[in-house]
Amino acid sequence: MIDMSSGTKRYTFSTPAAVAWRLAFFGCLWLLLSGGNMASWPFGLGTTLLATWLHMHLPARQPRRLRFASIIRFLPYFIGLSFLSGVDVMRRVLHPRLPIDPALVDYSFIIDHEGGRILLANCVSLLPGTISARFRHDKLLIHSLDKRLPVVETVRDLERRIAALYSAPPAAEGDDP
Template structure:
């Protein structure tokens, strides 16, 4: 485990340094030194944050991501974003503006903290929904319309995130409650 951790840290530093060099386009001593120091500082800060956020009682709380599922997840998420964008455009352009904002609370059974962050970011990236709060396994999501939160409530988005870490995820969400809804404009 320690060898993989050290290799990952060195790889992160090299990627950050390489990105600095590519984006700066200057290869004199001063700019390379600043890039080296910046990449080193970011790597050190990330190590401290990583240890604080992802380790509990000395035990790693992060499980390895299944790379093949990630390759499938990204296009799936992009397609969901396109569909949600079309829906939001329809809602905005509709003469009656059929907006019905809601807050949805649900509990997840995702395997680790990283999976919860991926789900929260995926929800926020999808137009018409916004992750308001994540507290342990409980999510609170704002939704523009009822149709906006269907992929969350039916479990398809949380299931796709769970598949990044598990081969056959069981029930991923439960305890779904609509906390507040308004009739719209």
């Protein structure tokens, strides 16, 4: 459902069917995690209701569909980088002289939708030597473990790959996220 009343397009998911779908989804998630243990359901029910409520009330603008084939291509790259970043941290903290030289680096997004930016900010924290420290609109402040790392170039490459995960902007019709 699209609420066009407030200038910018705002997507809300408040139809009974939408609520039912989300309840079913979060309920299945709980079922999977609890392994069908009935004793866990009083807690699980509360969590399911809370998740559904949160999902309907958190702002959801500009939903974009993710492309499944691109995700499959992205995963090995992502897993490889996370592994390298773990090895990098291990090397630095175990080294007797603790070879770090931290700095803050400014970064401007190219991606223009919020979902992609959030995904990028989260992935930056798993790259070797970088975490995303501050995220405001189209700027990201990155804390780098070592000044000499080519932070902007590395993140730019990651951003291009993340942009490729999303299909073209949706038409005026509402698009399920």
